[in-house]
Amino acid sequence: MAKELSDRLSLQEGDITKLAVDAIVNAANTSLLGGGGVDGAIHRAAGRELLAECETLGGCPTGEAKITKGYKLPAKHVIHTVGPVWNGGKRNEEELLASCYRNSLALAQKHGQKSIAFPAISTGAYRFPMDRAARIALTEINAFLDGNKEFEKVVLVCFGQDAYQSYLDAWKNLSKS
Numbered sequence: 001m002a003k004e005l006s007d008r009l010s011l012q013e014g015d016i017t018k019l020a021v022d023a024i025v026n027a028a029n030t031s032l033l034g035g036g037g038v039d040g041a042i043h044r045a046a047g048r049e050l051l052a053e054c055e056t057l058g059g060c061p062t063g064e065a066k067i068t069k070g071y072k073l074p075a076k077h078v079i080h081t082v083g084p085v086w087n088g089g090k091r092n093e094e095e096l097l098a099s100c101y102r103n104s105l106a107l108a109q110k111h112g113q114k115s116i117a118f119p120a121i122s123t124g125a126y127r128f129p130m131d132r133a134a135r136i137a138l139t140e141i142n143a144f145l146d147g148n149k150e151f152e153k154v155v156l157v158c159f160g161q162d163a164y165q166s167y168l169d170a171w172k173n174l175s176k177s
């Protein structure tokens with residue numbers, strides 16, 4: 001299922017590793033050496049060379065982002081970002097998640113990329129509530145697209161119907177405000 005939210009932002013249900021965009025974003029951990037969830041899926045699909053490049057990066061702090069090639073993926077690059085672990089919301093989790101989106105988009109821009117796909121960072125193993133995460137993602141992406149008119153496409157990839165519905169609800173609420 002896919003839906004256009006605006007001329008340059010769309011929602012798509014499915015597996016992010018299948019998308020032929022300039023960059024897909026990985027919801028990694030601070031080691032950048034792989035893991036479960038979308039991280040595991042990206043490393044499996046990209047092959048061992050991705051891990052070899054990640055080993056040269058020296059990890060990544062929470063809220064920041066680093067870029068590698070895409071290797072066997074249809075995407076040209078992977079932008080690895082580290083979302084916050086949800087701990088009830090009093091440890092700066094919302095700002096750290098917003099930073100993940102901002103820094104990933106800035107990195108894509110810096111490398112001349114025009115299209116990017118995001119998973120719902122932190123909403124799996126890191127337990128960030130999906131409705132809050134959706135609002136933060138949409139707010140940051142909207143602000144970026146407003147300021148970067150030449151950027152062509154952002155895709156929010158939803159793994160399952162819950163994420164899809166959360167993005168739709170958050171989009172409706174943001175459009176009202």
Ligand code: AR6
Nearest residue numbers: 015016027029035036037038039041122123124125126159
């Ligand atoms: N395509 C798109 N989205 C996916 C895919 C996929 N193939 N697989 C899972 N998701 P998670 P986190 C969704 O747990 O919460 C890893 O072990 C999933 O349904 O992958 O940021 C890392 O190494 C959820 O909505 O990432 C870290 O240790 C979203 O992706 C830790 O998990 C994020 O879930 C990071 O946790």
